[in-house]
Amino acid sequence: MNDASGSTGERSITVEEAIRGRKSTRAFLKKPAPRELIARILTTAGRAPSGSNIQPWKVFVFDGKQRDEIAADLLQRYDTVGEGAREYEYYPTKWYEPYLTRRRACGWGLYTTMGITRDDKAGMHAQRRQNYEFFGAxxxxxxxxxxxxEKGSWLDTGMFIQSIMIAARQFGLETIPQAALANYHEVLRARLNIPDGEIVICGMGIGYPDTNAKVNSFTTEREPLENFVTWxxxxKPAKD
Ligand SMILES: Cc1cc2nc3c(=O)[nH]c(=O)nc-3n(C[C@H](O)[C@H](O)[C@H](O)COP(=O)(O)O)c2cc1C
Known part of the structure; x- marks a missing residue:
């Protein structure tokens, strides 16, 4: 990987490597990415397509003192009130196959990497709690x-979010998409002054990865092509 610019950590990276090398990063270095760099990534991601080019996404970005204060509020809520609830359903209310097995593999894979066993409820709680400090991002x-x-705009926003995650990698930045943050939409709404007319979809931590952190060694599997592609x-014969 060439470092083309030095200070911004810009590197030459193929699109394939940018996509295939991305993974959810759950430990970061303290050094924040410069705001101009985040702005550049967001400008690039803003080129994401959207139906009729309505560009429905909105994003609130914060670092430094604001980030620390919001993390403190979220953690306080998690510690005193417990898990909140999103304003929308991300998952089916009743899990079924093959999604149940995949979901378990993901959860247990992460816990196993961290040495958290099935009866270690405190360990799981502590791992989950890190969502609310943006995993240190x-x-x-x-x-x-x-x-x-409508639903189409959720598709568009997903493309915008993925574009951020991919564009970030050109500068050595990694990300963690976080639906968990929407569990405390009312805290975020109050502190970030999010209008009532907007729904909190999810959040994201972004920063330079801590490559020595054990949690970042966890890599998820993917289904083989034949499980999701129909060639x-x-x-079928056309009906007359
Ligand atoms: C929209 C979205 C929300 C997510 N929310 C969380 C979250 O709240 N906490 C978390 O630890 N991971 C979260 N993830 C990360 C997924 O668990 C992860 O993408 C999946 O296991 C695949 O792993 P990979 O991202 O490393 O490829 C989220 C991913 C997406 C796309």
Whole structure:
């Protein structure tokens, strides 16, 4: 990997490597990415496509004192009130296969990496708690969407979010997308002054990865192509 610019950590990276090398990063260095760099990444991600180019995404970005204060509020809420609830369902209310098995593999894979056993409820709680300090990421983002918009705009916003995660990698930055943050939408709404007309979708921590952290050695698996691709080699006869 070439360092093309020195100070920004810019490097030559193929699109394939940018996508395949991305992974959820759950430990970061304290050094924040310069705001101009975050702005550059967001400008790039803003080139994401959207139906009729309505560009529905909105993002609140904070670091430094604001980040620390919000983390303190979220942690306080998690410690005293417990897990909050999102304003929308991310997951099915009743899990079923094959998603249940994949979900378990992801959760247990992370816990096993961290040496957390099945009966270690305190360990799981502590690991989960890190969501609310953005896993140590020095910069955080909260994504919102106008409530009146429909499902298509959620697709568009997902593309915007993925574009951030990929564009960040050109500068040696990594990310953790965080639906957990939407559990405390009312805390975020109050502190970030998010209008009532907008729904909190999720958040993201972004920063330079702590490559020595054990948690970052966890890599998730993916299904083989045949499990999600249908190559259409024959059509059903057309009805007359
Ligand atoms: C929209 C979205 C929300 C997520 N929310 C969380 C979260 O709240 N906490 C967390 O630790 N990981 C979260 N993840 C990370 C997923 O667990 C992760 O993407 C998945 O296990 C695949 O691993 P990878 O990102 O390392 O490829 C989220 C991912 C997405 C796309």
């Amino acid at each position: 020095p910069t955080a983002m909260i994504f919102t969407l106008d409530r009146q918009l 259409v080699d024959a059509l």
